[in-house]
């Protein structure tokens with residue numbers, strides 16, 4: 207598997223994106239940017255432009271390898287991403303233009319709305335053992351000789367993430383995971399400093415990114431699992447957050 211540093215955009219997605227942008231421009235002046243707080247249903251309506259790609263209530267169609275589900279992810283994590291797009295630390299033309307005009311408070315409301323929705327995860331996709339060799343060790347033990355901490359030290363023993371800002375790693379497609387790790391390594395996805403994922407991705411070899419992404423995508427999502435309220439131990443290396 208190659209590691210794309212940005213998501214491929216087939217024709218129909220461009221058409222969808224242009225449509226979403228047209229709607230988006232309308233909503234930035236009217237619906238999306240409304241000042242008064244919205245009810246749960248009202249929020250869903252205001253965020254119609256997002257559902258073209260992320261599905262109703264952020265429960266993306268798991269078949270869309272590069273459109274991540276956002277439902278049920280930690281609010282702090284989602285907020286960080288909205289800020290990352292707004293500040294150009296992550297790249298996506300449509301979302302960047304939508305978020306550019308929204309206040310941080312409104313982005314916080316959007317993050318909380320999606321965090322409160324029930325997630326729909328991609329089904330596990332199995333890969334031949336040869337393609338995932340060594341991945342499990344890396345995930346649970348890291349590679350101490352190369353200063354790579356275990357992924358589980360931050361993403362949780364069950365890999366379902368932890369409040370407030372750490373996302374889970376299960377129920378995502380290997381294409382999306384590998385693209386994100388590749389983007390972090392190249393510096394086209396960044397997070398608030400200190401950007402721990404950039405440090406980690408730079409220490410991973412391409413074949414490790416490939417193996418870990420496939421291994422993670424082949425794990426079933428534990429039914430009813432949620433992000434941990436907090437991690438049992440301090441982070442092995444510091445990670446930044448905007449707030």
Ligand code: HEC
Nearest residue numbers: 213223226255256259272273274276284287298300301304
């Ligand atoms: C044209 C399709 C499209 C539209 C419309 C869209 N998104 Fe996205 N969104 C994406 C793609 C593709 C990604 C993954 C980008 C990447 O590879 O970094 C993404 C990523 C995200 C992420 C980060 C997810 C994660 O797990 O890191 C959030 C949060 C998000 N979008 C929220 C929104 C919200 C809120 C809206 C509506 C205001 C919206 N998006 C509209 C396509 C879209």
Ligand code: HEC
Nearest residue numbers: 286355356357360373383386397402403418441442443445
């Ligand atoms: C020191 C803590 C730490 C370790 C260790 C760590 N991560 Fe992360 N990871 C984070 C944080 C924090 C984020 C959210 C960054 C942001 O705000 O964008 C993240 C985000 C991610 C994402 C983005 C998920 C999404 O929905 O877009 C992926 C993929 C990921 N990590 C994979 C890994 C893998 C694979 C490993 C092990 C090789 C690992 N991480 C180890 C802290 C860590």
